Amino acid sequence: MRPLGARGLSLMAATIAAVAVGVPAAAATPDELAPLAPTLEEASWLATLESLRHPPRPPVVFPVRGRVDFGERDARFGASRGGHVHEGQDVFAPAGTPLVAIRDGRIVETGDDGGRGNYVAIWNREVRRTFVYLHMLHPSRVRVGESVRRGQRVGSVGCTGSCWGDHLHLEVRRGKGTTARPLDPLPLLRRLAARRARPE
Numbered sequence: 142m143r144p145l146g147a148r149g150l151s152l153m154a155a156t157i158a159a160v161a162v163g164v165p166a167a168a169a170t171p172d173e174l175a176p177l178a179p180t181l182e183e184a185s186w187l188a189t190l191e192s193l194r195h196p197p198r199p200p201v202v203f204p205v206r207g208r209v210d211f212g213e214r215d216a217r218f219g220a221s222r223g224g225h226v227h228e229g230q231d232v233f234a235p236a237g238t239p240l241v242a243i244r245d246g247r248i249v250e251t252g253d254d255g256g257r258g259n260y261v262a263i264w265n266r267e268v269r270r271t272f273v274y275l276h277m278l279h280p281s282r283v284r285v286g287e288s289v290r291r292g293q294r295v296g297s298v299g300c301t302g303s304c305w306g307d308h309l310h311l312e313v314r315r316g317k318g319t320t321a322r323p324l325d326p327l328p329l330l331r332r333l334a335a336r337r338a339r340p341e
């Protein structure tokens with residue numbers, strides 16, 4: 142219930158007095174109704190209530206919609222892979238587990254070449270990162286140039302290309318494209334996984 146202003150209180154007192162002596166209360170004048178307009182303080186309180194009802198969506202979401210396992214040392218970013226270095230983090234989950242866009246972005250590359258299997262690369266201009274998903278079960282249905290929203294389905298966990306078990310190989314690259322400098326995705330993944338585990 143909204144607090145009554147001074148004018149509201151005196152109007153209420155007058156109404157109570159009028160009812161008490163058995164005379165009809167006078168109709169409120171526009172001036173007496175003015176306190177009904179929300180004050181700044183009330184407006185911000187209402188905005189807070191509204192944001193509790195519809196919390197803003199986090200800008201980053203976990204890329205796998207299911208239980209995952211980050212594997213052992215050789216699944217890590219930087220692990221030696223016979224002649225080259227592992228440029229992503231492997232995230233193990235059963236084949237078919239939905240993969241979703243970590244952030245809003247634009248599809249800058251898709252393909253089904255040998256080593257990567259079916260893959261998709263999502264570029265986010267705000268944070269200047271490219272998120273690359275490898276070894277997907279099927280070729281992605283999102284096309285180059287298409288915009289995707291965080292949480293939007295971009296594929297499924299699979300094991301296409303150079304792969305030894307169903308998993309998402311996720312790369313986070315600083316800059317645009319699949320050859321920009323790779324970063325370790327694990328700190329971000331752990332943070333997102335922890336947030337996902339907390340009850341809402």
Ligand SMILES: [Zn+2]
Nearest residue numbers: 229230231310
């Ligand atoms: Zn990998």
